[in-house]
Amino acid sequence: MTWILIAEQSLNGLQFGLMLFLLAAGLTLVFGIMDMINLAHGSLYMLGAFLAASLVQATGSFLAGVLLAIPATAVLGMLLEVLVLRNLYQRDHLSQVLATFALILILNEAVRLVWGSDAPLPMPASLSGPVELLPGLFYPAYRLLIIAVGLAVAAFLFLFISKTRIGMLVRAGASNREMALAMGVNIRVLFTAVFGVGAALCAVAGALLAPLLAVQVGMGENILILAFVVIVIGGIGSIRGALVGALVVGMVDTIGRAFLPIAFGAFLPPQFASAAGPAIASVSIYLLMAVVLFVKPQGLFPAR
Amino acid sequence: MKNRFVLFILALGLCVTAQAASKVKVGFVSTLSGPSAALGVDIRDAFQLAIKLNGGKLGGLPAELLVADDQFKPDVGRQAAEKMVKLDKVDFLTGFVFSNIMLASVPVAFENKTIYVSPNAAPSPLAGKQCNPYFFVASWPNDAYHEAAGQHATNKSYRSVYLIAPNYQAGKDSLAGFKRFYKGSIANEVYTQLGQLDYSAELAQVRAAKPDALYIFLPGGMGINFIKQFVGAGLSSSIQLLTPGFSSDQDIIRPVGDALLGTFDTAHWALDLDNAANKKFVAAFEKEYKRLPSVFAAQGYDTALMIDAAVRDVKGKVEDTEAVRKALRAARFQSVRGPFKLNRNQYPIQNYYLRVVAKDSQGRLVNKTMGTIFKDRGDAYVEECPMK
Numbered sequence: 001m002t003w004i005l006i007a008e009q010s011l012n013g014l015q016f017g018l019m020l021f022l023l024a025a026g027l028t029l030v031f032g033i034m035d036m037i038n039l040a041h042g043s044l045y046m047l048g049a050f051l052a053a054s055l056v057q058a059t060g061s062f063l064a065g066v067l068l069a070i071p072a073t074a075v076l077g078m079l080l081e082v083l084v085l086r087n088l089y090q091r092d093h094l095s096q097v098l099a100t101f102a103l104i105l106i107l108n109e110a111v112r113l114v115w116g117s118d119a120p121l122p123m124p125a126s127l128s129g130p131v132e133l134l135p136g137l138f139y140p141a142y143r144l145l146i147i148a149v150g151l152a153v154a155a156f157l158f159l160f161i162s163k164t165r166i167g168m169l170v171r172a173g174a175s176n177r178e179m180a181l182a183m184g185v186n187i188r189v190l191f192t193a194v195f196g197v198g199a200a201l202c203a204v205a206g207a208l209l210a211p212l213l214a215v216q217v218g219m220g221e222n223i224l225i226l227a228f229v230v231i232v233i234g235g236i237g238s239i240r241g242a243l244v245g246a247l248v249v250g251m252v253d254t255i256g257r258a259f260l261p262i263a264f265g266a267f268l269p270p271q272f273a274s275a276a277g278p279a280i281a282s283v284s285i286y287l288l289m290a291v292v293l294f295v296k297p298q299g300l301f302p303a304r
Numbered sequence: 305m306k307n308r309f310v311l312f313i314l315a316l317g318l319c320v321t322a323q324a325a326s327k328v329k330v331g332f333v334s335t336l337s338g339p340s341a342a343l344g345v346d347i348r349d350a351f352q353l354a355i356k357l358n359g360g361k362l363g364g365l366p367a368e369l370l371v372a373d374d375q376f377k378p379d380v381g382r383q384a385a386e387k388m389v390k391l392d393k394v395d396f397l398t399g400f401v402f403s404n405i406m407l408a409s410v411p412v413a414f415e416n417k418t419i420y421v422s423p424n425a426a427p428s429p430l431a432g433k434q435c436n437p438y439f440f441v442a443s444w445p446n447d448a449y450h451e452a453a454g455q456h457a458t459n460k461s462y463r464s465v466y467l468i469a470p471n472y473q474a475g476k477d478s479l480a481g482f483k484r485f486y487k488g489s490i491a492n493e494v495y496t497q498l499g500q501l502d503y504s505a506e507l508a509q510v511r512a513a514k515p516d517a518l519y520i521f522l523p524g525g526m527g528i529n530f531i532k533q534f535v536g537a538g539l540s541s542s543i544q545l546l547t548p549g550f551s552s553d554q555d556i557i558r559p560v561g562d563a564l565l566g567t568f569d570t571a572h573w574a575l576d577l578d579n580a581a582n583k584k585f586v587a588a589f590e591k592e593y594k595r596l597p598s599v600f601a602a603q604g605y606d607t608a609l610m611i612d613a614a615v616r617d618v619k620g621k622v623e624d625t626e627a628v629r630k631a632l633r634a635a636r637f638q639s640v641r642g643p644f645k646l647n648r649n650q651y652p653i654q655n656y657y658l659r660v661v662a663k664d665s666q667g668r669l670v671n672k673t674m675g676t677i678f679k680d681r682g683d684a685y686v687e688e689c690p691m692k
Contacts, residue, residue, distance in 0.1 A: 002512070004511075004512065005508055005509070005511070005512040008508040008511065009505060009508050012504040012505055012508060015504070016502070016504070117337035117338060117341065118337070118338065118339065118341070120559075123532075123536075128532075128535070128536055129535075129536065129538065130536065130537055130538030138511075138537065138538045139537075140533070140536040140537050140538075141536075142536060143504065143536075212501075212502060212529070212533070213501040213502060213529065214339040214501055214525055214529070216338055216339055217337070217338075218338075254504070254505045257496075257505040257506065258505040258506075258508065258509055261494065261495075277495075278471045278494075278495045278496065278497070279471075282497055
């Protein structure tokens, strides 16, 4: 019966990893191409979830609500870039961190004013049960949907970045911004577009995760930290790195929560194991990051 | 509406400040936002209901209720408590839902000799060695529901039970309480992060362990998410879910719905408890807020009644803290839980009931009382309390 457990935990890790990838992809592009630390990326995830909650309620359809929330968040993201963040590109990282941290506080309070501190976003009833994937292997239908969407978006992004003209400009910007500028790339429009794509990916993650978790003010901060861990592990500016990093973080976190307490129980007395297991599990991904930084300081797939 | 009420009371207070103890000031700090807000909101609403039914008074004095949100953060809670105790000089402090936030905040009240009446959190340290003369519990000791659940699991002769709780003081108290009365084997004992919302990894482990029953202590939003995901994973058909009373009460029933049918839980109070005070409370709460009260609401209501009785018994002399303490200790009021008394550590001695989630005559999901698990149960720590 252990293969069922391993299969189920792998799917859990994959699901979590793919959602982290959606957040990390936008973050790594903004960081890699514009050399801009955007702490407010998590706020776009929150905005996406709140917009989805309202739009699902307004349209009465989960699909329509989520599909409308994605472009709406992208527009908000681009507005944010044009009005505020554009002025920060020339500043040093400290100013960017301070300014975007202020944005987190402002957006949190703005959302509280508009929606209140939380909003309901129920799971579609048809997806709320389990599916039998293989004999004996049950998995929640909604989590399967998340995995499917995550894989589709990852494939789309890969094709978009590696096969299209815009994707080429993005890659050029990530590997050498000055050279791309010198070759006459309209960097302003490119930056705004990249920001919009990042915001749209945030909205996909926020809207999909909301029925499983909760739509609430401050939901972006915790996951933002994980997204930064992902891009540091994967290598800044690299979509491939973000994907690998996100999957590794998702797996390590799931495995840590599931198996570390058991592993500790095997060779420690129970009172230590029950204290050490959860504590180590909750820092396992940071330990992983420390190891990666020690072995490959540029991350697994450095862009430049 | 609430603000206007407070303003009115404030204005009333300003007119008559010349006399001593012309009003009673109560500071209320609780978790009023985020996924676990329903708990604090129920306590607050019931507390305000009790004042309203009393004609805006507590113990014959006009009541002023100052409300603040701790945002589920110990530092924010402590700040609010500090302001209320030192600046607003409240006569009573109350409100906290979560033990960790309360433990960070109540020392401010204790240092200032301000009485804290707990409408919920009642952790083990304050029941035993660190029992405090300014700490009163109107709810139940942290372990109590879990001890009753453990006794129920023993009565049902479950062979193996899987335990899950968040990794903090109340989580540890809860599972210790369950194990104190459960005689079968423990399939596994898992501590998750406080505030965790995704339980996929934990649920996969539960499925693999195949226990007879699963006991969870996951208050507020954690429980809502866990139970939804438990049902979504298809585990509810093969594993009996046991919860403490608050994890399958009205605040959880509303978002989770029919998935909870048939869940057994344990509590010191139930909607259908047959006493006059409870009937009045349930009817008034439903009329005022258009929803059924949860066990948290019952605790908030009892907290207000307990303060009301104490202020009445000292004839409004709230500045005489020693007299107020004696009156609180006597707890002379008709509680919605039926008769109870306070132990020498100022924690209650009371009955605990087995309840099941079922449909009532109107088709609503409610908890029905199935029987009494403990009669006049105190707590396991009172022997260590040096107070007389």
